Amino acid sequence: MHSEKIKKSLDVFVFCCDVVYLEARNQSIFKDVPVDSVRMEDMVRFIVGWWFKHFGGGYLDPLTLILLNIVDRCSEVSKKSFLNLQKWIPPATNLLKFNVDGSVRSSPGFAGIGGVLRNHLGKVLCFFSSYVGVYDVISAEILAIARACDLFGSRPDLVRWMLIIACDSKSVVEWVTSRDIEGSNHEHLISHIHNSLHGFGQASVVHCPRASNSYVDCLAKKGSTGCEDVLCWSD
Structure with a gap:
């Protein structure tokens, strides 16, 4: 059991490093923001620390304890910069919130989807990243x-909670919540x-600001790479 927990910690650590690389690459390519090695290290520390705070809590093995406190090793400048990016809006105490997003490398093109399910305290209950094909x-x-609906429905222990699925595309939210879908390409x-x-x-699908959907x-985006x-x- 102990080795399984350490493996899970390592899996999440590697996953976070991969996400950081993609984010740094996107900033460099699309926003012309140079990312030096110091900031890259801080990005790894911050995002790993965030994930383990909200997802890896409860483990007491040395590796997880180090990762839980790794944010303390970020520079003060990076801490302030990263904290300003965290604008996730928590749900009410009797709700769970599943933030979701889709990404394509061109439209149409290789597409990926991702989602994070959290409670009102911000604890991560589930996250996913998937390649879905060309869309x-x-x-x-x-x-x-x-996908969020399928995952939530697969867990009978969660169905007793009220659910909010949050998407940052207004047009998609309007489409999904509309009852007039007959004849549309996405009817099924x-x-x-x-x-x-x-x-x-x-349960409901609502719009959320793009800034609250950064993770x-x-x-x-990771899913759209075909990983x-x-x-x-x-647990």
Whole structure:
């Protein structure tokens, strides 16, 4: 059991490093922001620390304890910069929130989806990153919502909670929440989402600001690279 916990810590650590690399690459290519080695190290420390604070809690092995406190080794400048990016909005105490996103390398193009399920305290209950094939961005966003429904529905212990699925695309949210979908290209998929939400009892799909979806965006971008799927549930 102890070795399994250490392996899980290592898996999440490697995954976080991969996400940091993609984020640094995107900043360099799309925003013309140079990322030096010091900032890269701080990005690794900060994101690893964030994930282990909200996902890896409860483990007492030395590796996890180090990773939980690794943010303390970030420079003060980086701490302030990264903390300003954390704008996730927690749900009410009786709700769970599943932030989702879709990403494509061109439209249409290689598409990935990602999602993070959290409670009102910010504890990560589940996260996923998947390559889904060649799609346009609208389809990828809808697939991300459908995947969140499937994952939530696969856990009977969670169905007693009310669920919010948050997406940063207003048009997708309007489309998914519309009842007039007959004849659309996504009719089957949206019907599946409607049926899932109805089965959960109290569940909804809402729009969220893009700034509050930064981590999920990284997960979706990772999926669009065609990397191996990642799915982790907290214990």
